[in-house]
Amino acid sequence: MALVKLTIDGLPVEVEAGTTILRAAEKLGIHIPTLCYLEDIHEFGACRVCVVEVEGARTLQAACVTPVREGMVVRTNTPAVRRARMTTVELILSDHHTECPTCVRNLNCELQSLAESMGIRENRFAGARTVNPVDSSSAAIVRDPNKCILCRRCVSICEKVQGVKAIGPVGRGFETVIGPAFGDQLGDTVCVNCGQCILVCPTGALYERDSTEEVWAALADPDRHVVFQTAPATRVALGETYGLPPGSIVTGKMVAAIRRLGADTVFDTDFAADLTIMEEGHELIQRLTKGGTLPMITSCSPGWIKFIEHFYPDLLPNLSTCKSPQQMFGAVIKTYYAEKVGLDPAKIYHVSVMPCTAKKFECKRPEMRDSGLVDVDAALTTRELGRMLKEAGIVFDELPEEPYDDPLGESTGAAVIFGATGGVMEAALRTAYEVVTKKTLPRVEFEAVRGLEGVKEASVDLDGTEVRVAVAHGLANAKKVLDKVRAGEGDWHFIEIMACPGGCIGGGGQPIPTNLEVRQKRIEGIYTADERMTIRKSHENPSIIALYKEFLGEPLGHKSHELLHTTYTPRGSYLPRREKAAD
Amino acid sequence: MTGADALCSEAARPKIVPGEPLPEDVAETIDRIVDRYDAEPGSLINILHEIQEDVGYLPEEVLSRVAERLGVPVVDVHGVVSFYALFSMKPKGRNRIATCNGTACYVRGAQRVLERLESELGVKAGDTTDDGEFSLDVVRCLGACGLGPVVMINDDVHARLKPDRVPAVLARYRRSG
Numbered sequence: 001m002a003l004v005k006l007t008i009d010g011l012p013v014e015v016e017a018g019t020t021i022l023r024a025a026e027k028l029g030i031h032i033p034t035l036c037y038l039e040d041i042h043e044f045g046a047c048r049v050c051v052v053e054v055e056g057a058r059t060l061q062a063a064c065v066t067p068v069r070e071g072m073v074v075r076t077n078t079p080a081v082r083r084a085r086m087t088t089v090e091l092i093l094s095d096h097h098t099e100c101p102t103c104v105r106n107l108n109c110e111l112q113s114l115a116e117s118m119g120i121r122e123n124r125f126a127g128a129r130t131v132n133p134v135d136s137s138s139a140a141i142v143r144d145p146n147k148c149i150l151c152r153r154c155v156s157i158c159e160k161v162q163g164v165k166a167i168g169p170v171g172r173g174f175e176t177v178i179g180p181a182f183g184d185q186l187g188d189t190v191c192v193n194c195g196q197c198i199l200v201c202p203t204g205a206l207y208e209r210d211s212t213e214e215v216w217a218a219l220a221d222p223d224r225h226v227v228f229q230t231a232p233a234t235r236v237a238l239g240e241t242y243g244l245p246p247g248s249i250v251t252g253k254m255v256a257a258i259r260r261l262g263a264d265t266v267f268d269t270d271f272a273a274d275l276t277i278m279e280e281g282h283e284l285i286q287r288l289t290k291g292g293t294l295p296m297i298t299s300c301s302p303g304w305i306k307f308i309e310h311f312y313p314d315l316l317p318n319l320s321t322c323k324s325p326q327q328m329f330g331a332v333i334k335t336y337y338a339e340k341v342g343l344d345p346a347k348i349y350h351v352s353v354m355p356c357t358a359k360k361f362e363c364k365r366p367e368m369r370d371s372g373l374v375d376v377d378a379a380l381t382t383r384e385l386g387r388m389l390k391e392a393g394i395v396f397d398e399l400p401e402e403p404y405d406d407p408l409g410e411s412t413g414a415a416v417i418f419g420a421t422g423g424v425m426e427a428a429l430r431t432a433y434e435v436v437t438k439k440t441l442p443r444v445e446f447e448a449v450r451g452l453e454g455v456k457e458a459s460v461d462l463d464g465t466e467v468r469v470a471v472a473h474g475l476a477n478a479k480k481v482l483d484k485v486r487a488g489e490g491d492w493h494f495i496e497i498m499a500c501p502g503g504c505i506g507g508g509g510q511p512i513p514t515n516l517e518v519r520q521k522r523i524e525g526i527y528t529a530d531e532r533m534t535i536r537k538s539h540e541n542p543s544i545i546a547l548y549k550e551f552l553g554e555p556l557g558h559k560s561h562e563l564l565h566t567t568y569t570p571r572g573s574y575l576p577r578r579e580k581a582a583d
Numbered sequence: 584m585t586g587a588d589a590l591c592s593e594a595a596r597p598k599i600v601p602g603e604p605l606p607e608d609v610a611e612t613i614d615r616i617v618d619r620y621d622a623e624p625g626s627l628i629n630i631l632h633e634i635q636e637d638v639g640y641l642p643e644e645v646l647s648r649v650a651e652r653l654g655v656p657v658v659d660v661h662g663v664v665s666f667y668a669l670f671s672m673k674p675k676g677r678n679r680i681a682t683c684n685g686t687a688c689y690v691r692g693a694q695r696v697l698e699r700l701e702s703e704l705g706v707k708a709g710d711t712t713d714d715g716e717f718s719l720d721v722v723r724c725l726g727a728c729g730l731g732p733v734v735m736i737n738d739d740v741h742a743r744l745k746p747d748r749v750p751a752v753l754a755r756y757r758r759s760g
Contacts, residue, residue, distance in 0.1 A: 159656075168658035171665045181661035182643045190656075574651040577643050578602050 006072035021052055021063040021074055032076050033085065033114055035092075035202055036151035037064040039516075041160060042200075047151055048088045049114065052076045060084050086118050094125035095174075096203070097146035103204040108512055110202035111149060132177055137185030139364050140193035140209055140357040140508075143167075145177050148205035154178065154197035161501060163476040164307065166191035178205075182577075190310045190573050192475070194303035194499045195357030195381075195508015208357045208509060211378040212388050218349040218377070219262040226349045227337075228258050229329050231269040233355035233419035233504035234382045236525030240511040240518075241386025242396040247521030249529050252401025257389050258353075259402065268404045269352065270411030272329035273418040273427070275547070276300065277538035279564050280322045280424075281431040282555035284494055288467070293317040295470075295485060295492040298424050300324045302362035303499030303508075305568065307475050312482050313570030318495075321565040325418065326352050326359055327368050329408070330375030331563040336551045337408060345373055352379045355419070355507030358499065370563050381509025410543040413444070413529070413536030420526040421473035421503035422449035422456060425496040429460055429469070430537045437463040444536050450527070452502060452519065455480055457492075469494045474501040605644050612637050613645060617652045624653045627663055631670060640674045668709070676711045676718035678756045681735040685724035688731035692746075696732050697721065699746035703753055716757065 002017040008025050015024045020043075025032050036047035045062035052063045055073035060081065063074075075081065093115060100106050132145035152169065155178060159165040166189045169176050180189045198206045218224045239248040258266045280298065287296050299305060299320040308315060323331070330350055338345040352359060356379070362368065363376035380388070389396065403409065414430050417423030426446045433441050448458035449469065454477035460467045470492045472478045478497045484490035500506045505522035506514055535541060552559045599609060616633045620626035630649060635641050641664055650657040664670040682700060684693050701707055704717050711718040727733045730742035734752075741752055 165656035165658060168656065168662045170658065170662050181646070181656075181658040574647055574657065577647055 004068050004070050004072075006068050006070070006074060008074040009076055015068055017068070019068050021054075021061070021066050021068060021072075022050060024068050025052075025063065025074070025076060030076055032063045033117065034064055035089075035110060035114060035149070036153060038153050038156065038200055042151075042153045042156040044152065047092075047149070049085055051081060051084050051088075053078050053081055082118075086120060089114055089118055090120060090123060090125055092149050093120070093123055094127055095129050096149060097129075097144070103147070104207045105201075105204035105512075109204065112203075128174070130174060130177075135179070135186050136209065137187030138191060138193065138209065139187065139361040141186060141191065141195060141198065142207050142209055143179060143186055144205050144207075145179060146205075147203045148178050149203055150176055150178060151202060152178065153200040153202065154206060157196045157200050161474050161476055162192070162194060162196055162307075162499070163311075163479045164190060164192055164194075167197070188575070188578070190571075190575070192303045192306040192310070192499060193358035193361045193508075194475070196500060198357065198508050199506075199510070199512055199514045208381050208384065209360055210384065211360065211380050212384050212391075215351050215378050215380060215388070218351070221349075223347060224349045225264045225343055225347050226262070226351060227265045227267060227333055228263045228351050228353060229267045229269045229272065229326070229333075230254060230258070230353045231326070231355055231419070231504065232273060232416045232423075232526065232529075233507060233510070233522065234353050234385070235416075235529065236419065236505060236522045237355060237382050237510045238386060239396070241383065241389075244396075245521065246518040247523075247525035249525050250396075251529070252403070253396060253399040254353075254385075255404055256399040256402040257394050257396065258385075260394050260399070261388060261392055263351075265405045267329070267333070267408040268411050268415075269325050269329060269354075270415035270418070271408045271541070271543060272325035272332070273415035273424075274412055274538035274541045274544050275328050275332070275564070276322055276325045276418075276424075277414060277427050277431050278544060278548070278555045279328075279560055280320050281428050281435065281538070283320055283322065284428065284432060285436060286556065288465070288493060295490070295495050296320055297495045297497055298428075299566075300418065300424055301497065301499045301504075302356065302358035304475065304478065304497045306358065306361070306571075307478070307499060308482075309569050309571040310573045311479075312486070313572065315482060315485060316568045316570060318485065319568060321567070323368075323564055323566045324359075324362065326354065326379065327362065327375055327566070328564045330363070330368070331370045332408070332547070334371035334373055334375060335563060336547065340407075340550075345371060349377050350375070352376050353382065353385045354379050355382050355504045355510045356500075357381060357508040359509070367566055382507075383509060383511055386511065407543045407546065410541060411533075412538055412541050413531070413533035414538045415541075416529045416533065417526055419504045420450070420523045421452070421498050421501075422446075422471045422496065423503060423526070424498075425449045425469055425471050425494070427538060428494070428496075429467075431539045432467070433460070433462055434537065435539065436465070439463070441537075449496070450523075452516075452523075467494060468492045469496070471496045473498040473503050473506075475499055599638075599642050599644055601643065603644075605648060609638055609645070610648065613648050614652065617649065622653055624655045627653065627655070627660065628667075631660075631664060635670060640671045642672055642674075646672075671709070673711045673718075674715065676716055678717050678736055680717055680719045681722045681725070682708075682719070683723070683725045683727075683731065683733045683735075684721045685728065685731075687724075687728035688733055691731040691743075693732035695746045696734060696744050696749065699749040700734070700753075703749055717753070 004017050005014050032050050035049040045065035050063040051060035053075040054061045135143040235251040239250040255266050297318045334345040359379040363379050414427035449471045456471040472481045502519035506519045646660045650660040682697050708721045725733050734741045734744050
């Protein structure tokens, strides 16, 4: 690759041809502010915050899209540059619903910190404002167009990373709104509730539907027995809401904190992940040995489930019929657990803490009532739990580390890796291998299915039977795999799909920022947590063994089918137009 | 197509009702045009253009079918239609008003004429009155700069129109009784 020499702010630098000014400046440690830029995903030069002076150029250039040239002389910090950037941000602010102290993104907002770093102390432009209704039709995601700065990052992530494109720019100029077609409500569209748009939104224009109010109410109700479950990926991310480095494992403190909120019982979703492996592993073995639709595809990720229902309904028979761990747990808590401790299931209020916004939609699905009640009453995101802890005045650092409650707090390393892409596959293989071969795995790690490559493939020898597997994360990657399945190519037996890039650790409910570097750190945390576990295979979890003995019978048995398995709804991707209520 | 032809065909045209399936012949028209472009997403603008010529306007139901036939997200199709002023999602009125806002007309007070038209009709430019009698559009130049401000209603040219004359002019096009 040819190298190009240039100077930025008087400093010489040499970079590969094709590099943008922005990245060349980074190499020198020169920070150029950006607002719409999202590396590799959204490089449009739309917001004009990153403008710089290039000697000989007629106008200021957007550093994020302008490639370097030999001998280029760039200045990033001149009065003209500062003035232009400032005017741009002021103009954005002039049409922004500025209510920072009460905004969900207060103190974690890119627009706010940009205005702060530029020293903007007044708003010179008091012109017209666009006013649009807040859309809270979705069970998972709220859109507030009045805080939208039209950067289009959400559109790019929805289209390119997730292959959904439920939202886009509609209208022109000042009238432009980023939203669904025809002014539809997000809840009525093909949106899969993954929440990746929330993670990339620089402001508070997209955020999760709040469930904290109802959880506070349940916690305050003396007649309610409040049971929490916490997903694998939350323990390596919650610390970030208190300023800890990404990937810090805070399991014990999280349990202690939830008890301080007033929860009666704190269980671990990891238990249900082990249960999922028992059911799904046996389902796979059954499909392999007795015949059934192959490849079988995992069903833990509710964003993925809605995606296949909309875009690949013909492949629904390939989906495992297993509910997600969240929902298996809900059904078990309001039956087995209630019976075991002699509680009226109707008095149990069950809260999940999830790295996910789609879980909010999942727990409201009409089929998720197999206990006879709503199996999971509320799904909080990791961010929401962080907010509740702060509201309660909890000083995270000073908390002791406490264990989960028994018996549904016991789990294995196989369960915790559910949080990372490839984890469900690896956990399933650990169990399937031992169940099929009746031998002990020489080495529990399946490295081939780990890591951030978009589509991973591997082949495992189960005593002479070759099992070919694929793992995809991010729904655009899933599409690549599904198109092959549709075309009869690929030749896989088992596929893991997670809606979010990186798997659940990169879920739409995780602390912001969630970027590539943060995802990697959380994945490291997940595998460290796995290594620290004494038991690392789901079928060896003593509480799981007891659950089958005392209550369920056997995997795929009658009771399992009643409580732990589900059905899906073909939805289609071009939804019929409905007559809308008059405004 | 002349104004009179448009009027006749409009009466015969099956109505597209929001929330109901497209009338069969409209669906066939869409399919025929899409097929002629090999359902190529890159031909979206041409396709929309031809459908609008034929159907008269581009309501949600039409755009949804176009999106489905091209295999592109619905919001992409709506995004294009809402971006270009030449596309209309509402049917045009029985009388089509085109008010010129080109430079010459503008400096001679076209803006005040437009404002009067808007207030008399109770609609903004680009819209159609609820009774379907009038649609109001702004155009850039009608090539009659010496006669500005110019307003065209159907095929009639109204030259040097003053805001105060607007009600009387409109009355001539209203159905009597």
